[in-house]
Amino acid sequence: MLFALQTRRTPPLPPGFILLDEDTTTWSFETCTIEYSNVVNPSKEYPLLDPSQRKILWELAPGAEVRFTASLPEHYYAAMRAGETYTLLYPGGEGVLWDWGTIEEHVGRVITARQPSLVILGGARISFTAQMQEPQWPCRVAYEAEHGFEMANRAEQRWRQEEAQKSMRIMEGWEEPIGPDERVPGAPILSVTLGCLPTITRNQRFAVTVKVTYIGEVCGPNNTSETTTRPIIFRSWSVIALDDGPREGFELYHQRRVDDDDDDFDSYKKWQPCDLGDDAEHGFNIYDGPNVAVKVTEHEHFTSLRPGETWTTSITLQAEHWSNLPPDMVPGDVCLYGFTGAVVDW
Numbered sequence: 001m002l003f004a005l006q007t008r009r010t011p012p013l014p015p016g017f018i019l020l021d022e023d024t025t026t027w028s029f030e031t032c033t034i035e036y037s038n039v040v041n042p043s044k045e046y047p048l049l050d051p052s053q054r055k056i057l058w059e060l061a062p063g064a065e066v067r068f069t070a071s072l073p074e075h076y077y078a079a080m081r082a083g084e085t086y087t088l089l090y091p092g093g094e095g096v097l098w099d100w101g102t103i104e105e106h107v108g109r110v111i112t113a114r115q116p117s118l119v120i121l122g123g124a125r126i127s128f129t130a131q132m133q134e135p136q137w138p139c140r141v142a143y144e145a146e147h148g149f150e151m152a153n154r155a156e157q158r159w160r161q162e163e164a165q166k167s168m169r170i171m172e173g174w175e176e177p178i179g180p181d182e183r184v185p186g187a188p189i190l191s192v193t194l195g196c197l198p199t200i201t202r203n204q205r206f207a208v209t210v211k212v213t214y215i216g217e218v219c220g221p222n223n224t225s226e227t228t229t230r231p232i233i234f235r236s237w238s239v240i241a242l243d244d245g246p247r248e249g250f251e252l253y254h255q256r257r258v259d260d261d262d263d264d265f266d267s268y269k270k271w272q273p274c275d276l277g278d279d280a281e282h283g284f285n286i287y288d289g290p291n292v293a294v295k296v297t298e299h300e301h302f303t304s305l306r307p308g309e310t311w312t313t314s315i316t317l318q319a320e321h322w323s324n325l326p327p328d329m330v331p332g333d334v335c336l337y338g339f340t341g342a343v344v345d346w
Contacts, residue, residue, distance in 0.1 A: 216307025
């Protein structure tokens with residue numbers, strides 16, 4: 001059967017979800033006052049000219065279900081206060097736009113309101129605590145005044161994603177990468193930069209250039225640094241041969257392509273971690289093997305740098321017959337490859 005995600009309700013039922021303010025001490029509820037502005041009455045007909053135009057139309061087989069993501073309108077946020085616990089209650093409604101059959105069978109036809117209506121039972125609910133997200137976006141007030149609440153939400157989300165990219169903290173709650181305050185006093189300071197082509201083509205080699213630079217400084221107390229002219233020798237292989245978790249080595253993230261007006265913008269416009277697999281490990285560790293004597297001035301896994309010099313290598317993520325990139329990538333998707341830090345022998 002087909003049905004449209006538009007329901008009508010007879011007063012005193014509100015045209016939207018019911019927001020309840022929950023008192024966690026007495027376990028009582030108080031209905032919040034919602035200003036239901038710009039309420040659109042359900043359509044009495046819907047021309048299905050093309051299957052791609054079915055944003056409010058869904059198809060269900062017996063026993064099937066449909067899921068989608070919806071954002072709360074502005075007037076719900078206006079009724080909430082940070083720190084309070086709320087319950088969002090679906091009161092039920094009637095669906096008047098529906099018909100038997102599939103979407104393909106109705107292409108080129110007009111779906112009209114029919115009787116009997118689809119009665120959708122109420123009672124579904126979800127509880128949550130409102131929080132003020134920190135840090136607050138400095139441009140929020142001005143942007144919302146010019147572009148409106150919904151567009152400001154999306155702009156703020158993009159800002160937070162950009163801020164997360166800078167520190168490789170893609171998802172809330174994840175551990176942050178190794179920071180400058182974790183450097184050891186007296187040790188030289190190395191910096192890492194990455195570079196790659198701006199686009200990826202399937203079945204063609206794709207590599208990331210890794211540059212490790214010795215800036216000519218050593219760590220001092222309290223996150224300070226001191227200039228030095230002394231060269232250093234370090235185990236360069238340990239910079240890339242790491243697979244010890246989210247705080248060391250390299251991480252790959254994948255973001256689905258989505259348009260700003262897509263209904264699933266909030267769910268798709270998120271960075272998802274990728275499993276690079278065993279083939280992506282750039283080395284192996286022997287924890288209980290015997291010590292091996294090497295000449296650091298001649299061994300390929302050791303590098304000597306003077307202040308200002310750079311050691312360069314590359315990591316291949318894809319070749320002609322194999323790939324460590326997400327197998328379900330499609331044109332328009334975005335990948336983020338970042339370095340989260342390393343502890344290096346020197």
